[in-house]
Amino acid sequence: MSITKHQKPKVLFLLFLAFAMGATDAFLRWRRSYQSPSSVMARCLCLWQSDETAKADGLPALIDQLDSQYPADRWTAAATLSRAGYQQAVPFLIQAMADDYGTGRTCVMAQSLGILSDRRAVPALIKALGHPSNEDLRVCASEALGRIGDTRAIGPLIKAFRSNHVSFPALKALGQIGTPDAELFLKSIMQNSPRSSDVVIAQDALKDIDIVKRRNDGPYLQTLLSTARGQRRRWIVELLAQNVQIEAINILAKLLADDNESVEIRGTAAAGLVLRGHDSFAALHKLVGSQSSQTHSLAQSAILHIETNTSRTKKSGQNYFNSFAELSASDNLNYSIINAIGSTNE
Numbered sequence: 001m002s003i004t005k006h007q008k009p010k011v012l013f014l015l016f017l018a019f020a021m022g023a024t025d026a027f028l029r030w031r032r033s034y035q036s037p038s039s040v041m042a043r044c045l046c047l048w049q050s051d052e053t054a055k056a057d058g059l060p061a062l063i064d065q066l067d068s069q070y071p072a073d074r075w076t077a078a079a080t081l082s083r084a085g086y087q088q089a090v091p092f093l094i095q096a097m098a099d100d101y102g103t104g105r106t107c108v109m110a111q112s113l114g115i116l117s118d119r120r121a122v123p124a125l126i127k128a129l130g131h132p133s134n135e136d137l138r139v140c141a142s143e144a145l146g147r148i149g150d151t152r153a154i155g156p157l158i159k160a161f162r163s164n165h166v167s168f169p170a171l172k173a174l175g176q177i178g179t180p181d182a183e184l185f186l187k188s189i190m191q192n193s194p195r196s197s198d199v200v201i202a203q204d205a206l207k208d209i210d211i212v213k214r215r216n217d218g219p220y221l222q223t224l225l226s227t228a229r230g231q232r233r234r235w236i237v238e239l240l241a242q243n244v245q246i247e248a249i250n251i252l253a254k255l256l257a258d259d260n261e262s263v264e265i266r267g268t269a270a271a272g273l274v275l276r277g278h279d280s281f282a283a284l285h286k287l288v289g290s291q292s293s294q295t296h297s298l299a300q301s302a303i304l305h306i307e308t309n310t311s312r313t314k315k316s317g318q319n320y321f322n323s324f325a326e327l328s329a330s331d332n333l334n335y336s337i338i339n340a341i342g343s344t345n346e
Contacts, residue, residue: 019085025326030285041267041268041270041271041274041298041301041305043304045316051146052075055237059080059081059084059086059088059089060088062080062081062089063077063081063088063089063092065077066078066081066093066095066096066225066240067092067095067096067102067229069102071102071103072110073106074102074103074108075104075105075108078093078096078108078109079108079112080110081093082111082112082113082115082116082201083115085116085158086116087118087311089112089116090113090118090120090121090126091120093109093112093113093116093121094109094113094120094121094124094334096109097109097110097113097124097128097137098124100134104280105136105301106128106134106136106137107136107140107141108133108140108141110125110128110137110140110141110144111142111143111144113125113144114140114143114144114145114146114148115147117148117149118147118148119148119150119222121144121148122148122150122152122153123147123152125144125145125148125153126141126145126152126153126156129141129142129145129156129157129159129160129165129166130160130165135230136287138160138165138166139166141166141171142157142160142166142169142172142173143172143173145157145173145177146169146172146173146174146175146176147176148175149176149177150177150179151177151179151333152183153177154174154177154179154182157170157173157174157177158170158174158180166197167198168197168201171186171189171198171201171202171205172198172201172204172205172208174186174205175204175205175206175207175208175209175229176205176208176235178208178209178212178213178304182209183209184291186202186205186206187202187206187248189202190202190203190206194296196260197241201219208232208235211224211236211239212239215239215242215243216245217229218243218245218247218248218251219247221236221239221240221243221251222240222251224236225237225255232264234262234264234265234268235266237252237255237268237269238268240252240255240269240273241268241269241271241272241275242275246276246279248272249276249279249280249283250275250283251264252269252272252273253269253280253284253286253287254271254285255269256270256273256287256295256298256299256302257287257290257292257295259292259294259295266294267298268300270298270299270302272302273302274302274305274306277306278306280302280306281303281306284299284303284306285299285303287299288300288303317329
């Protein structure tokens with residue numbers, strides 16, 4: 001059957017629509033494949049604790065998969081490696097991100113690099129900000145840079161915004177990094193930009209800077225959770241998880257026990273409780289008696305982490321918080337994980 005000149009556009013549109021629906025379904029299945037509260041908790045602990053606590057079983061084999069001729073295999077490998085906090089994958093993820101033809105959706109690699117939050121990826125992500133044709137990659141690279149929080153990204157993010165290579169994500173990333181230079185630029189956008197949408201995003205990014213400044217104020221962060229949604233909500237929970245104050249335990253326990261929360265929120269809250277070691281035991285043992293099977297299993301898993309690795313958890317957790325405080329004083333902490341992951345995302 002021949003296709004007439006007038007029918008051809010409709011046929012092409014239907015083919016495109018079918019391809020888009022298939023790609024979307026594959027991507028959603030890819031995301032679901034690695035997300036569970038326990039996997040989120042494990043990823044957080046791998047990223048926040050010393051490398052010796054990370055389990056590398058089977059992960060080196062996935063490095064080769066990042067060079068697969070099938071893009072979907074590369075995406076799956078990137079998701080698994082970033083979920084596990086496997087920092088050794090960083091150079092290979094950078095290589096896959098630079099391979100437009102072989103990887104296809106190179107933005108997936110940028111997202112995974114952001115999840116791992118390894119500063120070795122910063123130069124490559126900055127280069128990706130200027131990709132001449134891949135807008136998705138530019139957006140994901142800016143989000144990853146905001147998550148990593150390295151001050152080297154300030155100038156390139158401002159340049160990317162001014163050149164219209166990246167718009168809103170660049171402003172949000174500047175707010176996540178939160179240096180004085182970033183704050184000054186965001187204020188100039190609020191005062192001088194002719195576009196109202198820029199003003200709104202800049203104002204929102206300045207709020208992020210204020211949140212970072214009060215990251216150790218547990219009650220304040222809890223108040224923000226009443227209205228925060230999506231990425232900002234996950235970020236605030238991560239700040240709570242990394243909050244050394246003891247009152248944060250009750251807040252995290254409530255988040256872990258809430259079946260209405262996302263897997264990212266509950267897994268991150270569990271990781272925060274693990275980092276507090278035996279101080280969290282009372283709250284976790286109470287949650288073990290929950291009628292919710294997910295709450296029960298997640299609390300049990302957190303207790304097991306503490307019991308089997310108490311000394312190492314406390315030592316690495318303290319080292320993390322010390323470095324976190326030092327980093328925040330100069331760079332400010334950015335939106336972290338989870339995206340996540342995957343990872344990750346509402």
